[in-house]
Amino acid sequence: MKTLAHRVVLAWGWRRAAIAFVAGAIGALAMPPFGFFPALILALVPAVWLVDGLGSRRDVRTIAAAAGIGWLWGFGYLLAGLWWLGAAFLVEAERFAWAMPLGVIALPAALALFYAAGFALARALWSPGAARVLALATGLAAAEWLRGHLFTGFPWNALGMAFGQSLPLMQAASLVGLYGLGLLAAAIAAAPATLATGRTPTARLAPTFVATLAFGGLLAFGVARLPAAPMPEVAGVALRIVQPNLPQDVKIDPARREEIMRTYLGLSDRTTSPERASVADVTHVIWPESAFPFLLHRDARALAQIAGLLPAGTTLVTGAARVDEGWLPGEEPVFYNSIQVVADDGTILDTYDKVHLVPFGEYLPEMFAAILDGVGLRAFVAVPGGFAAGTERRTLAVPGLPLIAPGICYEAVFPGAVTPRGERPGALLNVTNDAWFGDTPGPRQHYAQARLRAVEEGLPLVRAANTGISAMVDPYGRETGRLPLGTAGLIDAGLPQALRPTLYARFGDGVFAIMLLTCCVSALMPGLRGSRSGVG
Incomplete structure (x- = not known):
């Protein structure tokens, strides 16, 4: 594993680009319908090593390079996870097949910019040791929250869905929601990167040990929360x-x-x-x-x-x-x-x-309408002018x-x-x-x-x-x-029957915001301590 990590850290040019793209694509296997969580480990561990390969400096150049790695990683992840969008262009193939690349390639390419920003943020927080795992988790979680809200939002296949398919693991969503699950999934999946890069046995093993405990804690919480009996039903409803x-x-x-x-x-x-x-x-x-x-x-x-x-x-x-x-x-x-x-x-x-209408599916966004109308593209729905919200x-x-x-x-x-x-x-x-x-x-x-x-x-x-x-x-x-x-x-x-309001139902993404801030501060602390002690 040390040899593999060394090769990834030293990879450059097209090899680095290929590793980032393939790692992201592998990560899509953690999403429905596959639900293979180890795929997220195989996706995020190389991501840590790729960012390690940018050196110890935190300047504009290395942050931009991290953004490039993030874009490639995100493009691979989204392309492998959203390729099925192309099927919609074949329902009326004579009218829409020519535009299939817009959905299959252009959309993942555009959404990958969020992951570019996430990796850039991670690099800005980066420091040696286990804290860099939290830096990457912070950057990815922040990026996915933005992806779910900006430009009408598109939170499809957020990383939290890696835990959102197993009955016991999904129970934590009642506390922290999808984005909180994503932060936990990213931190747990990225932790084994230190097995090959830690300077001491403790530095190598501790992050994976903590990640295993966290995974076990999520599983135990879910098992304890799930009742053995079916839920009672609303009377008189069939x-x-x-x-x-x-x-x-x-x-x-x-x-x-x-x-x-x-x-x-x-x-x-x-x-x-x-x-x-x-x-x-x-x-x-x-x-x-x-x-x-x-x-x-x-x-x-x-x-x-x-x-x-x-x-x-x-x-x-x-x-x-x-x-x-x-x-x-x-x-x-x-x-x-x-x-x-x-x-x-x-x-x-x-x-x-x-x-909340589907852009391009149910309406053409105003900023693109004139351009797309000029090339003969309309919304998929057969309604003049598309739907109104x-x-x-x-x-x-x-x-x-x-x-x-x-x-x-x-x-x-x-x-x-x-x-x-x-x-x-x-x-x-x-x-x-x-x-x-x-x-x-x-x-x-x-x-x-x-x-x-x-x-x-x-x-x-x-x-x-x-x-x-x-x-x-x-x-x-x-x-x-x-x-x-x-x-x-x-x-x-x-x-x-419904349950009483969950913690997430009461506070929404407030709990996630606290988690994100905590991870951000934890990622920064080693660097701040090093600066105070004169270690650059």
């Missing part, structure tokens, strides 16, 4: 989650209207058990995002068909595009990606409009259910933003359409992130996906029902 598994080219085709409605109506009324002989035995039916290639609230026939399906007292909650009724002839209509609550007589009782995150009132915190598609990947301010909801609802991405890691990554929100907030998650993964998840992240990707079917389930 949910039916419908996964139609409609191909995307069918789902967006208005000419397939009748076929689509038959699919939804037929699935919703199936017999699944002696206790669920038909839709008459359920209280709520859940359909996924943008369920129809038409405007439900303007389609009296579709509403009548739904009313014919629903028995008295049963409510439908469904994704559906809608148009603002306030527009006048001659004006551009304003469309929203929404969730609508439909009563048994076809009346729409409540509506939530998606607030809703005005606020709000709860959804559904008869017979506690207050619901709705989230459409990738709104579920933003930690701390899935519940609105005000009265605490009793459940999370995520409706989505991952058919854009086919049978790739993308839908699996999306589900894993939505599931972690349930643990962070201490709330059950109801998830309806067009092609999967649909699930009923309790506040500990345990699945009480699940449909795999690429199957049509139903989940009949009760609604688990």
Whole structure:
């Protein structure tokens, strides 16, 4: 291992670039659906050695060189983890295939700038010994928090997801959230770098020993937190989650209207058990995002068909595009990606409009709109001008259910933003359409992130996906029902009760901020002590 570390430290030119890129790409194996945590060790240990190879000086030149290593590392990590975005460009290949490099290469290249900044910060904090492990963890954690918030945010595959797939390990998210998990994962995974570089046996072994204890502590906390018994359920609630598994080219085709409605109506009324002989035995039916290639609230026939399906007292909650009724002839209509609550007589009782839209997918950002429009690129959704954003995150009132915190598609990947301010909801609802991405890691990554929100907030998650993964998840992240990707079917389930607000639900990223500051100070301390003692 010493020989390998020596070679990495001394690597230069294209070899250094290749090591950084490959190490980052290996790190993607720690993300869903693989969940191979040792891959993060193989990614971050060489990263420590590469930064070591820049020497002992902390000046603009070495910080810039560290940023270059960070960009290459981040580009490899994101390219290997997000390649599946290219599948969306092939749904309407005749219109979008030419732009595939923009999603598959340009987006990871742009997002890698956050990792460049993270490595630059780490280098500014760098000092010999174990503290440099904390410097790298601090830089990466700060970079990922910024990636999740700046320019609308894109926290997909944050490093915390390395711990966000195992039931025991994900329980710490109830305390520190996704970014706190990421800080812990980075510090633990980078610690073995000292095994080959420490000057004394203690310096070599102590960081890995502490990291092992920390990992064991996370595991023990999770095991202790998980109850043996199932969660009690909300009385009088019988949910039916419908996964139609409609191909995307069918789902967006208005000419397939009748076929689509038959699919939804037929699935919703199936017999699944002696206790669920038909839709008459359920209280709520859940359909996924943008369920129809038409405007439900303007389609009296579709509403009548739904009313014919629903028995008295049963409510439908469904994704559906809608148009603002306030527009006048001659004006551009304003469309929203929404969730609508439909009563048994076809009346729409409540509506939530998606607030956090997908850039380039649901709208073209203003700063790029003119350029992209000039080369013929429009948003993927077949809506003139794309969707408009809703005005606020709000709860959804559904008869017979506690207050619901709705989230459409990738709104579920933003930690701390899935519940609105005000009265605490009793459940999370995520409706989505991952058919854009086919049978790739993308839908699996999306589900894993939505599931972690349930643990962070201490709330059950109801998830309806067009092609999967649909699930009923309790506040500990345990699945009480699940449909795999690429199957049509139903989940009949009760609604688990919510827990009391978790530490993360009460303080959000405040705990993470304290952790980050502590690591930053700890990384700086050896350098400050050296300066005071006259050691340069």
